[in-house]
Amino acid sequence: MNATIIDPLQGDFPEVIEEYLEHGIMKCIAFNRRGTLLAAGCSDGSCVIWDFETRGIAKELRDKDCVAAITSVCWSKSGRHILISAADKSLNLWDVMKGDKIYRTTLQQTPLQARLHPGGGSPESTLCLVCPFSSAPMIVNLQTETTTTLPISFSGGTTTGAPPRNKFSDGSAHYTPTAACFNKHGDLVYVGNSIGEILIIDHNKNQVRGVVAVSGGAVIKNIVFSRDGRHLLINSSDRTIRVYENLLPLKDSLKSLNEMIFDNILDEGEMVKSAGAKSLLLFREFQDSITRVHWKAPCFSGDGEWVVGGSASKGEHKIYIWDRAGHLVKILEGPKEALMDLAWHPVHPMVVSVSLTGLVYIWAKDYTENWSAFAPDFKELEENEEYVEREDEFDLMPETEKVKDLEMNEDDEVDITTVEKDSAFSDSDLSQEELRFLPADPFPDVSEQQEKHTASNSKLGDSKNSDSPLSEETGAMNHDSSQIEGMENSGGEDGGMTYLKRRRKPSEKVLELQAQKVRKPLPKAKGGLGKSSKTKSRIGNGIGIEQEQDMNNFGDEFGIDD
Structure with a gap:
């Protein structure tokens, strides 16, 4: 599978580090649904929201009651709320626009991962799925602060906890953290336990409705759905990433699953296994058979065409990219820093990764210059060809343009109000209420130069x-x-x-003519203001001569020649 590397020009995926973001020590990241905002949880308990278009900090959410490291961040479907879990066992829901904390609750265990219910603006948006460090996953209602522990094992029609994998030296049972996630519309929860099983759970009734056994029986470390909800990704401790095809309909998945169970005549255990087999189908397996590395933070691309996983080896910052056919297409090698988390941009072929030092690296495609793209009618030729001109090529009005003019109907109404939906977000019914960008908060910025200029003017x-x-x-x-x-x-x-x-010194003849002009009597003005106007004219001429003589004296004193 890894023997051949496909030509990179065949796919649209990142290739090089374009830029890096730096703000404290960042631990985990998450894009909003549109990919315009990037949230990063820091080790000091704050959450930084970056404007991904400008690569600037749009807002910083800081809780004075939380100084522990952030373990996960999750956006709501509308992008107006963000859920933050921290190492101090706290769970906070924030209003992104106002920067206010809406709900805060403290759990009994440290939450490793927390995900909001994908209910959009419905009341179910206050529900969240939490995967603690030392207990089974649970559904938490942030509004009522109630928790419901989900089953993590199914045996003979009863739901129990997963059996311990091993024991500590003192004989106490060792618990393996369990991975879980919502499906696309949030009516089912998929749980991957430590004995290699995928449990499909109705979280409203807290019942297991389907079980799928993973080959190998290894511990499931990560479980995540693709953006369109058609594929499910499983990362196991046997160093293999498995992708399953979701056979259930995207809407009313729970209803369809219940119909499968009621149509069966077998016992409850067989019904649950049969329903699981009809819900998920193994699609592809991804692994590195040469290095046999463990995978960290695997996920799908925004369009679901690529599968990406980070190397969990210490001192390595490698990102592996496969296509859905199972071929390894690219290995991204970063700095000599361990990889902590990564996320694929929802729209663009870009990957964002977090290193152990707290830096966030932005991986993008390496575009080459193609000057022919600037001319839409230009065609590149690999070799010289004889050009045959058209008959009407140099006409003032070619026949092709005449045909276009005839096809245009000037009476047709042009719709300038309807906005075409993006194919990547065609399933969204919250496009008008969705938060895509955060407004800038201007503040007065008086520089030192302005202060100096103001002081000099006052002096x-x-x-x-x-x-x-x-x-x-x-x-x-x-x-x-x-x-x-x-x-x-x-x-x-x-x-x-x-x-x-500075003017030249006038000659003696010019001075004599000016003196005669002053002695010459001025004509009388018509009206009663002749005298006053004559006086003003004499005063004005006198002042002008005095200024001019002063300027001449000024030139003589400082050595200014003619």
């Missing part, structure tokens, strides 16, 4: 209104170089320029 204003050296320099025009800078700045502010324009 400049104070200097203009007081007897400061700057005001004295601009009024008296002293002979210091610093006084020149003050004159240039003040001139730029008054005249709307950035510097003071």
Whole structure:
């Protein structure tokens, strides 16, 4: 099975590390249903929500009562709630938008994994499935804080606990953690026990409705459904990943399972085994027959076409990808850090993995440049070919475009309100109420440059209104170089320029003509304002000459030649 590696160009799966996320020491991750938000549980008891589009932190959920490491995170179907389990035996349900804690309960055992009921906005969304470290899986109602322990073994029509695999040195029984998960619509719970059995349980009545024996009888460590609910993945301690095909209908699975049992005339034990055989069918087995590694955090791709599993060996960060036919298509090798958790993006061919150091690595496809993609009519040729032009290729209006114009009906109404559903989420009836992105929370950010600029402006204003050296320099025009800078700045502010324009020294003939112009009597203006206007004109001309003479003196004093 692992002898040949399929050409990577045949599949759409990740190949290289594109980026990594860093925030404390992250332990576990989970995407929301759309893949726009990524939740990561940290070792300090906080949960960080990343905006996966911008790769920035959108929100941080921190519980002051919880400082233990987060063991699992789970999104609700609508994306508005998130369930967080921690090592301090706590279970918290959060409102993602408000950042408030809705429910909190404390269990008797440490929860290794917690999953919300896939009921969307129904009252069943307060139900969750918890897999503790040292007891059987249980259904917890967060609203009423009631727990129901699920059976983990079926023998002769009775439900019992799984027999111990071995014993400690003191003779006490050693319990193996049990894996469990909801089906697509949450009316059944699939439990994998320590003796290699898959139990199909009606959690409302707490009854085993079907049993499937796994070949080998090894401990089942992980059990997870594909996104469409048609395949079930089992990870056993015999280093083999098995995929089963779900034979039950996606809707009303419990009703169909009960009909199988009632139609049978055998005893209860045989009926349960017969119902299990009609519910699951072994589809494929995946393993590495050469290295014989154990698998950690196996899962399906978003479209269910690929099966992915991480190596559980210490000091390795390897991710194996198979197709559903059982062929190994890619081995992703990361840094020399143990792999803790991984998740496949719901839509894009991307994988996110968590290392032992707390970093989150984003694996993406290695795209190569293809410039022909920018021209839709361009066709790549492997070798030169003789080109034959069309008859109407260089016409102003080709015949093909004329036909298109005739086919268009301008009277047809164009629908601009209906939104086409994405094929990957066509089963969702909560598209309008689903939380896809978190709004940004703006806050004032005053930089040091703004503070310095404000301080300099205030000082400049104070200097203009007081007897400061700057005001004295601009009024008296002293002979210091610093006084020149003050004159240039003040001139730029008054005249709307950035510097003071220096003029040439006028000649003696120009000065004589200007003097004659001043002595020449001005014509009288019509009306009663002639005198005042004459006075204003003389005052204005006098001020202009004085300023010009001052500028000439200013040029002579500082050595400015013509």
